[in-house]
Amino acid sequence: MSVGTWTQRVFLLLGIYHSATRTLASTPELHEPPANIAVVGAGIGGAAAAFYLRQEFGPTVKIDVFEPADVGGRLATAEMANQEYETGGMVIHPLNLHMKHFVDKLGISVRQEVPSKKAVFDGSELTFEESDWFIVNFLRMLWRYGLNYLFMQMWVESVMDKFMRIYQYQQYGYSFTSMERLLHAMGGDDFLSLMNHTLEETMRAEGFAQIFLNNVVAPLTRQTYGQSVRINGLAGALSLTGADSGLWAVDGGNKRVCSGLLYHSKSDLIRARVTNISFKVRPSKTGPSTGFYEVSYVGDGGAGHSMYDIVVIATPLHQGQSDISFSGLSSPVVSQFPGIYHQVFSILVHGVLNTSYLGVTRPASEFTVSEILTADSKDNVMYSLTSVDPVHIPPGYSRPPASQTKVWKVFSPRALDQEDLRRMFLSWDSVSQTPWLAYPTYRPPQRLTPPFILHSRLYYLSAVEWAASSMEMSAISARNIALLAHHRWHKQMGQIDQEDLHTRLRGEL
Known part of the structure; x- marks a missing residue:
């Protein structure tokens, strides 16, 4: 969209x-x-x-x-290198109207946006890397997956159109005694079906290719929930909004x-x-x-x-x-x-990334990707790897290149040991590992x-x-x-x- x-x-x-x-x-x-x-x-x-x-x-x-x-x-921060960084919920979607209302009501500033680029890692190499140019990214997606990416945006938009009915219901004072009734008011039987089928089943029924689910959709669900495309369709659709533009966060955390x-x-x-x-x-x-x-x-x-x-x-x-x-x-x-709730670890590392771990052969100073999503593979010890910015962006701030020491957030199913750190980083001086039972393990129906x-x-x-x-x-x-x-x-x-x-x-x- x-x-x-x-x-x-x-x-x-x-x-x-x-x-x-x-x-x-x-x-x-x-x-x-x-x-x-x-x-x-x-x-x-x-x-x-x-x-x-x-x-x-x-x-x-x-x-x-x-x-x-x-x-x-679960909205929390940790201090590292004399700065605060998010260890819990990181971004808010532009159509999250309650969160936007809270910020406006409280007079809290929105954090300055820092441009970012994504890549997908399969455990041995990067299978996709965004360019600085939108048209280049679009043509790459078109070449690899046909119209699947465009259709995904359209499908997510159709889900969000129904999702946003809840704001009008609530503004007029309507309430619901169960989650099923609330979902039915939003999207009828379609939303109840999303709850009781996996994202994979739902998108396959809509005509999406399995290779697209494996290479594009799964990395997004792993980044959001640390889970595969076998989560329920509603949680899956909401996780795909992470590919939208305009995501924001609160200045100061x-x-x-x-x-x-x-x-x-x-x-x-x-x-x-x-x-x-x-x-x-x-x-x-x-x-x-x-x-x-x-x-x-x-x-x-x-x-x-x-x-x-x-x-x-x-x-x-x-x-x-x-x-x-x-x-x-x-x-x-x-x-x-x-x-059960899904166990994840939010790990902050202040160090120099070993870009060769990602299969990158060019100099680290030329590696400008800030978000590495991962495919659903047994070779991956992480769900995502992100170059994170402090909760307050000072004037004149620019994100350091991968060749310099900076803070990385590793979103992982387990704590990282010394061997993991040695493989992923050339050097580091501080590590903060926060375990979360962050959200349910979604196993539909x-x-x-x-x-x-x-x-x-x-x-x-x-x-x-x-x-x-x-x-x-x-x-x-x-x-x-x-x-x-x-x-x-x-x-x-x-x-x-x-x-x-x-x-x-x-x-x-």
Whole structure:
């Protein structure tokens, strides 16, 4: 898709995003707002949930956000050579409207863009290397793969057209009780089919050649999720947007969005680990009994507990990712949902790259590729290798050539040992290896995702990750959870699990 097309759509949808109001139905009488809300987790999902809960419930509700580690979660940085570098989520797509709205609302600057070029490595040599000229790259793709690359862009655009319906649904206050219902509102049965078939199956059915999937599509899915073309079709389609232009990041680090959202929401950050969530019933002298959630936690100051009307869990409840227990609920909550999270390592190396490791024979000073993607091969010990820039780009900055010492990010399925480093780098002076259980292992069919509603007023934001994982997906889930909690609290059931938005819009016109 051309940059002009992207830009036109962004401005159109931003106009919808900022100007639309909830006028589709008369607003029913509201109950008293909740007094206390807890959010468990201060990553992008939890921070966005606090922001949207404040927006929905108003200034009087007290919002506590529990986080034992650094604010930002999987949006993290590490210091190397007196600079900060991203070790978690790195880039944001130009059509990620929630993330764009956050940055605009918080007054955060976008990081200065530094041009980059991609190449594909098969374990022994580079099978493709971008030129500085667009027309040269296009003709190379055309020569090798026919119209497959153009058709891929068209197919991804068609998926994104449907994906972006969620912004209009959310702007008009619609919410959904399950990921399946949300996906159906976005893309109907086609999106449910994407969830239950692999990207490979989906694209082969669309007529894409297997060699194109192996040499072009797989490197993109490996760079995004560290997984092959056998991930689900929806996550796969979103990973292919990494080939689009206009990707951006936040000046000073993407984690700044999280701290900014917490500050803007006027939430209280509690540095503690939640250990138990139990449902309690308080008798009342003047009316019916009232139910509350008791959140027990342990922090530096010791153990404690507090009572809340609503609780949002914005941290994974899978594969030992959480040790939160639940009690007192009318129906048990499965604290360890089926499925596993994918283990990856984000490794920063400050050193001089051994370009001969990539099969490059020309001088390293002439090697200007900054992103090396990899084919799905047993000979590859990495998913990608990237020349990374600091989270703040100083004036006059230019990316050093491969012949000089600079910071490389190795995205790998395992930690690198000394032998790996000796093969990949001529020299190095510092290494930082960060293990992540970053996102689910996608093994379709995904017949049933975890629910958004765990109990009456207990919500699970991270359910969204089992469809696809990204900063924007977490923000979409946070918006959905806030709307869902608001409508269920005030018994506005007409705004839940409805797909009649366009019918009602036509009725208004």
